[in-house]
Amino acid sequence: xxxxxxxxxxxxxxxxxxxxxxxxxxxxxxxxxxxxxxxxxxxxxxxxxxxxxxxxxxxxxxxxxxxxxxxxxxxxxxxxxxxxxxxxxxxxxxxxxxxxxxxxxxxxxxxxxxxxxxxxxxxxxxxxxxxxxxxxxxxxxxxxxxxxxxxxxxxxxxxxxxxxxxxxxxxxxxxxxxxxxxxxxxxxxxxxxxxxxxxxxxxxxxxxxxxxxxxxxxxxxxxxxxxxxxxxxxxxxxxxxxxxxxxxxxxxxxxxxxxxxxxxxxxxxxxxxxxxxxxxxxxxxxxxxxxxxxxxxxxxxxxxxxxxxxxxxxxxxxxxxxxxxxxxxxxxxxxxxxxxxxxxxxxxxxxxxxxxxxxxxxxxxxxxxxxxxxxxxxxxxxxxxxxxxxxxxxxxxxxxxxxxxxxxxxxxxxxxxxxx
Amino acid sequence: xxxxxxxxxxxxxxxxxxxxxxxxxxxxxxxxxxxxxxxxxxxxxxxxxxxxxxxxxxxxxxxxxxxxxxxxxxxxxxxxxxxxxxxxxxxxxxxxxxxxxxxxxxxxxxxxxxxxxxxxxxxxxxxxxxxxxxxxxxxxxxxxxxxxxxxxxxxxxxxxxxxxxxxxxxxxxxxxxxxxxxxxxxxxxxxxxxxxxxxxxxxxxxxxxxxxxxxxxxxxxxxxxxxxxxxxxxxxxxxxxxxxxxxxxxxxxxxxxxxxxxxxxxxxxxxxxxxxxxxxxxxxxxxxxxxxxxxxxxxxxxxxxxxxxxxxxxxxxxxxxxxxxxxxxxxxxxxxxxxxxxxxxxxxxxxxxxxxxxxxxxxxxxxxxxxxxxxxxxxxxxxxxxxxxxxxxxxxxxxxxxxxxxxxxxxxxxxxxxxx
Numbered sequence: 001x002x003x004x005x006x007x008x009x010x011x012x013x014x015x016x017x018x019x020x021x022x023x024x025x026x027x028x029x030x031x032x033x034x035x036x037x038x039x040x041x042x043x044x045x046x047x048x049x050x051x052x053x054x055x056x057x058x059x060x061x062x063x064x065x066x067x068x069x070x071x072x073x074x075x076x077x078x079x080x081x082x083x084x085x086x087x088x089x090x091x092x093x094x095x096x097x098x099x100x101x102x103x104x105x106x107x108x109x110x111x112x113x114x115x116x117x118x119x120x121x122x123x124x125x126x127x128x129x130x131x132x133x134x135x136x137x138x139x140x141x142x143x144x145x146x147x148x149x150x151x152x153x154x155x156x157x158x159x160x161x162x163x164x165x166x167x168x169x170x171x172x173x174x175x176x177x178x179x180x181x182x183x184x185x186x187x188x189x190x191x192x193x194x195x196x197x198x199x200x201x202x203x204x205x206x207x208x209x210x211x212x213x214x215x216x217x218x219x220x221x222x223x224x225x226x227x228x229x230x231x232x233x234x235x236x237x238x239x240x241x242x243x244x245x246x247x248x249x250x251x252x253x254x255x256x257x258x259x260x261x262x263x264x265x266x267x268x269x270x271x272x273x274x275x276x277x278x279x280x281x282x283x284x285x286x287x288x289x290x291x292x293x294x295x296x297x298x299x300x301x302x303x304x305x306x307x308x309x310x311x312x313x314x315x316x317x318x319x320x321x322x323x324x325x326x327x328x329x330x331x332x333x334x335x336x337x338x339x340x341x342x343x344x345x346x347x348x349x350x351x352x353x354x355x356x357x358x359x360x361x362x363x364x365x366x367x368x369x370x371x372x373x374x375x376x377x378x379x380x381x382x383x384x385x386x387x388x389x390x391x392x393x394x395x396x397x398x399x400x401x402x403x404x405x406x407x408x409x410x411x412x413x414x415x416x417x418x419x420x
Numbered sequence: 421x422x423x424x425x426x427x428x429x430x431x432x433x434x435x436x437x438x439x440x441x442x443x444x445x446x447x448x449x450x451x452x453x454x455x456x457x458x459x460x461x462x463x464x465x466x467x468x469x470x471x472x473x474x475x476x477x478x479x480x481x482x483x484x485x486x487x488x489x490x491x492x493x494x495x496x497x498x499x500x501x502x503x504x505x506x507x508x509x510x511x512x513x514x515x516x517x518x519x520x521x522x523x524x525x526x527x528x529x530x531x532x533x534x535x536x537x538x539x540x541x542x543x544x545x546x547x548x549x550x551x552x553x554x555x556x557x558x559x560x561x562x563x564x565x566x567x568x569x570x571x572x573x574x575x576x577x578x579x580x581x582x583x584x585x586x587x588x589x590x591x592x593x594x595x596x597x598x599x600x601x602x603x604x605x606x607x608x609x610x611x612x613x614x615x616x617x618x619x620x621x622x623x624x625x626x627x628x629x630x631x632x633x634x635x636x637x638x639x640x641x642x643x644x645x646x647x648x649x650x651x652x653x654x655x656x657x658x659x660x661x662x663x664x665x666x667x668x669x670x671x672x673x674x675x676x677x678x679x680x681x682x683x684x685x686x687x688x689x690x691x692x693x694x695x696x697x698x699x700x701x702x703x704x705x706x707x708x709x710x711x712x713x714x715x716x717x718x719x720x721x722x723x724x725x726x727x728x729x730x731x732x733x734x735x736x737x738x739x740x741x742x743x744x745x746x747x748x749x750x751x752x753x754x755x756x757x758x759x760x761x762x763x764x765x766x767x768x769x770x771x772x773x774x775x776x777x778x779x780x781x782x783x784x785x786x787x788x789x790x791x792x793x794x795x796x797x798x799x800x801x802x803x804x805x806x807x808x809x810x811x812x813x814x815x816x817x818x819x820x821x822x823x824x825x826x827x828x829x830x831x832x833x834x835x836x837x838x839x840x
Contacts, residue, residue, distance in 0.1 A: 333779075376570065
């Protein structure tokens, strides 16, 4: 594909990324480490659950015909606890004290809850409520039946799914392995986190912001540090990154400057470039390439641009490698509170804070100055407002699309119940 | 407070939880482990960033007066790379080749981008574009000024905040410590994950579903296993849980049955109960108590009820202990696709899947059977629809509130760009 000087449209670039990467191979992990991973096998139930009909209440297991007319006095044969086998079948005129989750005795077909009973003596009870067949009874196999496919490959192991795996007694589970991610910053102007302050340099924020974005997906990246603008050292650092990682993230070194050797060095190392520029702001100079052992994203040197590119392209790539079907961030609709000017030929992503109106609808307000070096704007943002190409600007009151960031997943409690 | 037989309203119970727990003490963690934690100190910038005025483009640093009329030929004094000190001040008729991020030489007050230039010879360039004062220049201190409070205590360490910490060169950061959480299941009917199959028992799903819910908050809980319905062993297990944990989660043993010793044992161990029942479904029998060393939630034995109670009460408690201000899950508004019947006297939480209509608005559809033992419903759910008390039911088309669960944070890519 060839696009104009502004580069690839955002959607075309995302499509390219998602068509290029595919889920990684399979490994076995213990159930205690499986949360957030993606199941790589279908799993069947090996038994019925519950294994037999059980009571859903504390009460009395009865023959429904015996309690068709109430009140009625019945003889109590035994007390049945959860996890214990009933000893006696019920004959006419008999019932059994039963606990929640305990198996029904033979002959019983319903349960009267304890609140509907009056104990008369040690082995006599008066039942005040009737029970139709199946009343307060969970039938055998209600949750699952032996042989049922209970979980399918591709299932995201959210907490509910981990509970189902425990129900299936899966101690080790086959999941897609996590991508190995390496992070390299480039540029002689960068100062390492543990280096002394140099008045000519700026701290390397990109390595750590990207690290945290990767960690938020459950992946622990390798930090390769800062490569200098010097061909031999740069080539060595890039070669190492390509060797150890499924996905190498390089930030900086992708502008038109003569000292940006990154692109040509990657090419020399066998990386085939899919695209090199995106018609978006921030994040215009974004490179995506592949080699025999994995993929490379060349991210802009400005921290905000780099983080926005991660959200839009790297995150979906990593989630696809992990086997997820849901690879992109959720978006919400919001009403814009302030007018904004946007780039007429590029999709613009504006950092916004989200609040609610009285009816609980989302409201979006820009975080303030949107310069791509102003990392505080990403610290404050709940989301990225996506302003389409060609708009040139948005007015207060416009309905906009907002890509939710990590901190939008939670809210303060003060609004809880406000909209009941 | 005294409420009717249905128990405490959901909002009153949440308020009680949030008024009872408060943020834990402070510890220092390395920046590489700080993501998701909450900052416990204000942090100031120790220097201006950028440390001096820098170019935002690759191009030529100029005196704006020299390029008031273009094209104009200027003498190139030097080439200034990012991270290097300029050697010469600009005199009239001079300019300097400059790279993105490089400091402006003395005398320069604007930048002409390289695309607006034509190199004539080794030290002569023709500039085709003019530059006003400050054009393509990032002023000194644009990102932050020495002494500015850049981050405040209470800040959630999302990836953007981790980047800002790196900018401040914070190698170790003071954060609220994470709560220690212990999980104990109770009930003779439960079978441990690694125990052989017993036809009278059911697998312990609660321990693992709760484990995963806790892990999703970045906390690794202690799994205390299954306590039997036997007073001495149960007391020992509960005492151990209270001793080691800031928050003990006990599931099962909170119904009215004679074999549910949990409540009285906790009381004997010094736990003061705040509430014992909530007017909600699922999750009615929920106990919350405190003792000198921490807090206890007594969760229902049914896995779905237990998970829903976690979402609504335990998650906010744990996030408050971690120091978060945003303690509750985000909610969205959705349109209900199917009528549902709900409990008239209790707030009902219905597991739903979320999709979108053509305009990108949320649609909610129940996951199917809503029995509180049907853990598959939590595996499939994107959210919990909150049906208020008194409604008795909701109609197709009603606008509803949906509490978002983990998997709703991401979406499939197919809809990307659909609503552009």
